[in-house]
Amino acid sequence: MEDNNRNLILATVLSFLVILVWYTVFAPEPVSDQPSGQPLAQQGIGDQPLAPAVPVGEAAPADLAAADEPSEPLGRVAIRSGALEGSISLLGGRIDDLMLTRYRETLDEGSPNVRLLSPSSATADERVNVNLTKPYYAVYGWTPGPGVSPDLVPGPATIWTVESGDTLAPGKPVTLAWDNGAGQTFRRTFALDENYLFTVSQSLENSGSAAFSAAPYGIIARHGRPDTQNFFILHEGVVGMIDGSLVEKKYRDIAGLDPIAREGRAAIFEVGGNGWIGFTDKYWMTTLAPAPGQAFTAVVKYAEGADIYQTEARFPMQTVAPGTQLTAESYLFAGAKVWEVIRSYERDPGIQRFVDSIDWGWFYFLTKPIFQLLHWLHGLIGNMGWAIIALTFVLKTLVFPLARKSYISMAKMKELQPQMEEIKARAGDDRMKFQKEVMELYKREKVNPAAGCLPILLQIPIFFSLYKVIFVTIELRHAPWFGWIQDLSAPDPSSLLNLYGLLPFGVPAQGTLLHSLTLPALAIALGVSMWMQQKLNPAPTDPVQKTIFAWMPWVFMFMLGGFASGLVLYWVTNNIITIVQQYTIMSMHGHRPDFFGNIRASLPSRAKTREGKGK
Structure with a gap:
């Protein structure tokens, strides 16, 4: 059961990676708007x-x-x-x-x-x-x-x-x-x-x-x-x-x-x-x-x-x-x-x-209402960058009832992590035995591991719909946020090469692979937020999966450097809100995540409580 769900998440993430690699490496250079002149x-x-x-x-x-x-x-x-x-x-x-x-x-x-x-x-x-x-x-x-x-x-x-x-x-x-x-x-x-x-x-x-x-x-x-x-x-x-x-x-x-x-x-x-x-x-x-x-x-x-x-x-x-x-x-x-x-x-x-x-695309039933909501928020706030952040809060609020169940399930799975490690040690290379005992553990503790996939499955169509909105609608063209972000439809122009503007020379053209590799500021924020969010999720027991998931935030950090800054801003905001929500819910269920160390339980786990009662 665990492997099936891990594979589902892994396939989803790898699908993202394929698209990102194609976009970054093979997509053509964006052309400028049509030339102009005097009438x-x-x-x-x-x-x-x-x-x-x-x-x-x-x-x-x-x-x-x-x-x-x-x-x-x-x-x-x-x-x-x-x-x-x-x-x-x-x-x-x-x-x-x-x-x-x-x-x-x-x-x-x-x-x-x-x-x-x-x-x-x-x-x-x-x-x-x-x-x-x-x-x-x-x-x-x-x-x-x-x-x-x-x-x-x-x-x-x-x-x-x-x-x-x-x-x-x-x-x-x-x-x-x-x-x-x-x-x-x-x-x-x-x-x-x-x-x-x-x-x-x-x-x-x-x-x-x-x-x-x-x-x-x-x-x-x-x-x-x-x-x-x-x-x-x-x-x-x-x-x-x-x-x-x-x-x-x-x-x-x-x-x-x-x-x-x-x-x-x-x-x-x-x-x-x-x-x-x-x-x-x-x-x-x-x-x-x-x-x-x-x-x-x-x-x-x-x-x-x-x-x-x-x-x-x-x-x-x-x-x-x-x-x-x-x-x-x-x-x-x-x-x-x-x-x-x-x-x-x-x-x-x-x-x-x-x-x-x-061109609203295949997800027009999502793209149209998302744009209309973004347009309304922009009219209310007056800044498209803050409107994207506000839109993220609205979307997260709408899907929170489902996400809450996922976060609770993840908290329970965190609690069961030591027992799963014990099962793995007993089972050794016997995969069938391992799967059987894990399934029994989930059934006994009333944990649904598939609930953890729900936020990802919900996020995919929303992500692509917002990507479409930012990419095709003229309202995002040359729309500023603040500071160095003056065009939310274009990639983040900052770069590590010139120390984010402190050194007096230019950087590679926006949207190119080289520019993505120079770590724009928003891309770094994305990588860090993904890494922090990953620390809240149950760690895979399979070493290969564990390695892939460990590298995922940093791969995304490089890949998304060439995406529109408005889209990266949405993803960073979404990650931050998710971290706050998940951290809060996990704390309510007895866990205080430590991002720079191991997850430690602030309250006794139910397994230990049962052992104490048995004595």
Whole structure:
């Protein structure tokens, strides 16, 4: 019985070690957030035709490379808000220049803002000088209906004019217009809220003498595979919701889509009335969201020759009678995946399950409530580090009734340790005899050794859920605690090499194996707290197990040096609370643990009491 439980605990711990070793040794280096630069409206960069993409189907958007290069640079309409800064290109009327003004690349005060969208129109020199990313933009247009020439509908290369508004800002919409010269006028109105939601209204006014058929669409195009975290617990790539079903496709999966006749490499989803589709990074996202209740076709595709990844929202074909007008309204989210902001868009305008664009993982039933509790505590306390500590207290309180039984069982097993040693001495190498007598001892003393596994089994899903929360939620990004811990989503930057900042030289890059080996301060606190906690548990009788358990705290100390400091802070706090709880309960049952020596009983054990009574 003892061996079975020991093996269970050992297997659990070894599983942790496998994950930790993989993460520390084989996981890729974390990449920085997307590069940034000055908005193009300030830089004066001209527009050129978009790179080629794959046309899709008979009712598909026009080829993005259909236009000739303009002889002169075209104008831009500036975007200004408290959250965004950038511009709209009049070539295609596309949003292709966007920076997130609330977020910087690094913690340095002079660090540039994070750039989200970047045009394809910049030259190679301009892209380097302005520090632009690979082209990444949102473009809208119309697909011609039966009998309508493609030249009579606006596409990605159409040159628009500004009809109203000079700067897109909250409460200040901008309208672009294009007249096809055949009696039809197309308008595109952009509106912006205080955060990251654009409202895009595409209208078609038919002043001609005959009916006119066309279908509006929206495209998000991404040239080349972006730099991603490439970490197994994080989804980066296409994300969408198709009538209540979450769709996730990584870039390698998009490029590997089976070719479909006239569709290129594409996946097509018919959406009945509630859905959205786009690209997600670790912290940022760009998503097309048709108005709730609007049926549309969601398309994910890859242009192999041009190396372009696309998501599309195609609306049904519409026929506009002479003297009438058609308007199609949709939304474009382009910004940071802030939980509170995204959740607000679920309520208004009603984007279904939009909060699931955050990668909550397999333990979503734990990850979501843990994050919501952490978010609430942060709002109450005002510091994310102290909120993590408070969260640990709350979680420990919730599981304390079960943990209490475990601690009592451990106290009893500590009491029985001398008798188990006697049984081992009598049994010698006879394992069957040893197991039988130990089982009889447990039964006689009414001890359940399996109860000691309960805290570990409870801790595993909580640990991984909190790890997921700290790793994927932007609320932890660059969130400080105090002192040298200024980013709880990053590893502890301190190091023994420079005596924790006392010596005037740098340390190995955070998150690397070398940095983990230089013993960050939080990692040392973790190792010591694990060692103290281990002293409270019954020692294994098997020498091999005893050696493994003796080394465990120090192995974890080195391994977890590269983990996010917020996660290590949680684990250290959890260990300290466990030590206090277990020490208190064991003391109540007659044991005063001595961390620097042997466990000594302050009260006579029950075994000795029975012997005294027998005399």
